[in-house]
Amino acid sequence: MVTQKIMADLEAKHPGESEFLQAVREVLLSVEDVYNQHPEFEKNKIVERLVEPDRILTFRVVWEDDKGELQVNRGYRVQFNNAIGPYKGGIRFHASVNLSILKFLGFEQTFKNALTTLPMGGAKGGSDFSPRGKSNAEIRRFCQAFMLELWRNIGPDQDVPAGDIGVGGREVGYLYGMYKKLQREHTGTITGKGLEFGGSILRPEATGFGALYFVNQMLEEKGIDIKGKTVAISGFGNVAWGAATKAVQLGAKVVTISGPDGYVYDPDGISGDKIDYMLELRESGNDIVAPYADKYPSATFYPGRKPWERKVDIALPCATQNEVSATDAQQLIDNKTLCIAEVSNMGCTEEAATLFLQNKMLFAPGKAVNAGGVATSGLEMSQNAMHLSWTAAEVDQRLHHIMSSIHGQCLKYGKEPTGYINYVKGANIAGFMKVAKAMIDQGPI
Ligand code: 2IT
Numbered sequence: 001m002v003t004q005k006i007m008a009d010l011e012a013k014h015p016g017e018s019e020f021l022q023a024v025r026e027v028l029l030s031v032e033d034v035y036n037q038h039p040e041f042e043k044n045k046i047v048e049r050l051v052e053p054d055r056i057l058t059f060r061v062v063w064e065d066d067k068g069e070l071q072v073n074r075g076y077r078v079q080f081n082n083a084i085g086p087y088k089g090g091i092r093f094h095a096s097v098n099l100s101i102l103k104f105l106g107f108e109q110t111f112k113n114a115l116t117t118l119p120m121g122g123a124k125g126g127s128d129f130s131p132r133g134k135s136n137a138e139i140r141r142f143c144q145a146f147m148l149e150l151w152r153n154i155g156p157d158q159d160v161p162a163g164d165i166g167v168g169g170r171e172v173g174y175l176y177g178m179y180k181k182l183q184r185e186h187t188g189t190i191t192g193k194g195l196e197f198g199g200s201i202l203r204p205e206a207t208g209f210g211a212l213y214f215v216n217q218m219l220e221e222k223g224i225d226i227k228g229k230t231v232a233i234s235g236f237g238n239v240a241w242g243a244a245t246k247a248v249q250l251g252a253k254v255v256t257i258s259g260p261d262g263y264v265y266d267p268d269g270i271s272g273d274k275i276d277y278m279l280e281l282r283e284s285g286n287d288i289v290a291p292y293a294d295k296y297p298s299a300t301f302y303p304g305r306k307p308w309e310r311k312v313d314i315a316l317p318c319a320t321q322n323e324v325s326a327t328d329a330q331q332l333i334d335n336k337t338l339c340i341a342e343v344s345n346m347g348c349t350e351e352a353a354t355l356f357l358q359n360k361m362l363f364a365p366g367k368a369v370n371a372g373g374v375a376t377s378g379l380e381m382s383q384n385a386m387h388l389s390w391t392a393a394e395v396d397q398r399l400h401h402i403m404s405s406i407h408g409q410c411l412k413y414g415k416e417p418t419g420y421i422n423y424v425k426g427a428n429i430a431g432f433m434k435v436a437k438a439m440i441d442q443g444p445i
């Protein structure tokens with residue numbers, strides 16, 4: 001494989017799909033050596049096939065706002081690759097959603113899901129609908145209208161959506177309710193459901209919990225104890241909340257959270273009712289974090305700034321893609337940050353990730369760190385298929401096991417002769433090998 005040639009072709013074919021091209025480039029650069037050692041990959045055109053989604057659905061979503069006016073949005077589902085299992089991946093509702101973002105997410109999801117050890121293919125969907133400032137009734141009408149189109153293309157063995165940015169428990173409930181009404185079957189198609197109707201007990205906190213289990217292993221590998229370490233978290237959504245909860249449980253001290261409006265620094269630590277307050281902030285629907293500093297006098301709000309300027313031991317981007325720039329990365333390096341783990345998908349720009357690797361930082365990519373979310377979705381699928389529900393302890397134990405396995409795969413493929421663990425390379429090669437082998441074994445389809 002000549003990465004440059006493949007990338008040039010892709011760039012010509014998809015100009016402007018910058019996030020998708022970024023995600024592909026990162027994977028191809030990581031797997032290039034392994035690819036060249038396996039002539040069967042080239043022979044089977046694995047990369048050429050992998051970068052082309054199985055199919056992309058786009059559709060119109062018409063809904064009525066509270067003023068009685070009709071609104072029109074665009075809905076998508078990118079069914080990226082089902083070589084190892086049914087399509088699986090979240091739905092994102094955010095004004096920024098476009099095909100480039102959903103293709104990057106679907107591509108990443110394919111490898112992430114492969115890492116989980118569970119049989120799930122990769123997909124992603126969503127809409128440019130912005131939940132910000134919308135009433136509950138508007139959200140409900142939008143979710144129902146979205147599902148009115150999507151339902152024919154999903155199913156328990158076909159494609160199982162879930163939440164992502166802008167899609168939490170409430171939205172999953174509305175989406176699933178409509179799906180069930182149209183399909184007339186209670187198959188559990190969509191994960192992140194309420195506990196009363198087939199949800200898995202740990203799904204809301206799973207992404208954050210899994211991320212901290214992974215971070216803990218990264219630190220342990222270096223002989224570092226997480227207890228007493230300071231943590232900068234960005235975002236204040238479901239993922240940030242789960243990460244903060246588990247960080248505190250493990251004895252670390254979380255000192256920041258952030259929103260599109262800026263970040264709050266709380267040197268006393270964000271724990272207990274302060275973590276619960278994050279949920280309240282989110283539920284207000286205003287998408288701002290500033291009120292935290294009004295409620296808790298120990299905190300200061302820094303408008304328009306990012307938490308990476310704080311000197312901390314551990315940095316956890318938990319908000320969205322490309323939220324850590326090269327400048328932020330340099331700051332984190334200069335601050336001698338012990339560990340940077342992407343909890344958001346592709347939380348670092350290409351330049352930032354390169355800087356971390358060049359400086360031999362303890363750095364891990366989203367597809368490994370945040371895989372606990374989709375893994376627990378996979379466990380929800382298993383429970384639904386078996387018509388039973390596991391206890392929190394059972395789910396947590398499986399989540400632990402899965403995160404350890406992902407860490408082990410990163411070590412296997414990412415440990416360099418110098419002893420440095422390149423988690424980016426490790427995760428990409430491990431995920432790629434599994435998907436590539438499945439594709440070859442199933443023939444050129
Ligand atoms: O990025 C992700 O892994 C998710 N949004 C979760 C996907 C899922 O199917 O649970």
